[in-house]
Amino acid sequence: MGSVSIREARKSYGALEVLHGVSVEIADGEFVVLVGPSGCGKSTLLRMLAGLESISGGEIAIDGRVVNALAPKERDIAMVFQSYALYPHMTVAENMGFSLKLGRRPREEIQDRVGTAARTLSLDALLDRQPRQLSGGQRQRVAMGRAMVRAPAVFLFDEPLSNLDAKLRVQMRAEIKQNHQRLRTTTVYVTHDQIEAMTMADRIVVMNGGRVEQIGTPLELYERPANLFVAGFIGSPA
Numbered sequence: 001m002g003s004v005s006i007r008e009a010r011k012s013y014g015a016l017e018v019l020h021g022v023s024v025e026i027a028d029g030e031f032v033v034l035v036g037p038s039g040c041g042k043s044t045l046l047r048m049l050a051g052l053e054s055i056s057g058g059e060i061a062i063d064g065r066v067v068n069a070l071a072p073k074e075r076d077i078a079m080v081f082q083s084y085a086l087y088p089h090m091t092v093a094e095n096m097g098f099s100l101k102l103g104r105r106p107r108e109e110i111q112d113r114v115g116t117a118a119r120t121l122s123l124d125a126l127l128d129r130q131p132r133q134l135s136g137g138q139r140q141r142v143a144m145g146r147a148m149v150r151a152p153a154v155f156l157f158d159e160p161l162s163n164l165d166a167k168l169r170v171q172m173r174a175e176i177k178q179n180h181q182r183l184r185t186t187t188v189y190v191t192h193d194q195i196e197a198m199t200m201a202d203r204i205v206v207m208n209g210g211r212v213e214q215i216g217t218p219l220e221l222y223e224r225p226a227n228l229f230v231a232g233f234i235g236s237p238a
């Protein structure tokens with residue numbers, strides 16, 4: 001279903017190479033966290049998975065199919081951004097159903113899928129509200145709902161919690177994990193927060209300067225860091 005294979009992926013902006021051959025194999029249903037300092041290339045790699053950036057070298061395959069040349073809408077993925085980017089003039093329900101409407105799905109199916117996602121995300125009572133009437137956490141849930149209604153093979157998250165306060169962040173982490181346990185959708189989750197990585201990941205990919213330093217379970221990285229960078233990164237507070 002949603003396996004992801006990244007083989008020697010490279011990215012250059014003009015003469016500047018920012019990803020120097022990144023390889024990661026992700027199994028169907030896995031929750032993988034990309035972690036590393038600001039500027040190390042996490043968002044670039046995620047945007048390449050989503051089809052929002054071209055791939056300068058190497059290969060990316062989703063469910064065994066090479067997607068290098070495919071447009072975003074031809075890939076079976078949905079991305080949740082840090083800055084939610086909700087449509088301000090639409091209700092919660094309209095926001096959540098919009099991509100399905102664009103895809104010309106029947107109205108009953110859209111209602112059905114929006115209703116199911118709204119129940120999962122505890123948004124049932126808010127479907128008629130507009131984004132400006134919502135709290136930060138509620139907006140974040142709507143952003144997730146928009147991805148969820150599409151039932152993609154892969155979810156991509158780019159620092160989805162970094163605009164929330166600490167208490168809400170902890171709550172939303174738990175919610176995202178619960179949803180993953182229910183849906184088992186392959187997830188690639190970007191954060192620069194080590195605690196988020198350690199508590200959420202099946203496996204963590206530690207990146208630095210456009211390269212992968214180590215891939216492993218939280219316990220493996222904690223007990224057997226491959227080098228001083230990983231040891232320092234895993235050991236330091238967020």
Ligand code: ADP
Pocket residue numbers: 013018036037038039040041042043044045
């Ligand atoms: P991260 O998400 O890990 O903070 P990014 O993927 O955003 O890192 O950026 C990786 C590197 O690529 C950085 O050095 C950044 O300045 C550079 N970069 C990102 N987008 C562009 C762009 N559109 N043009 C030029 N350089 C870019």
Ligand code: MG
Pocket residue numbers: 042043044
């Ligand atoms: Mg980023």
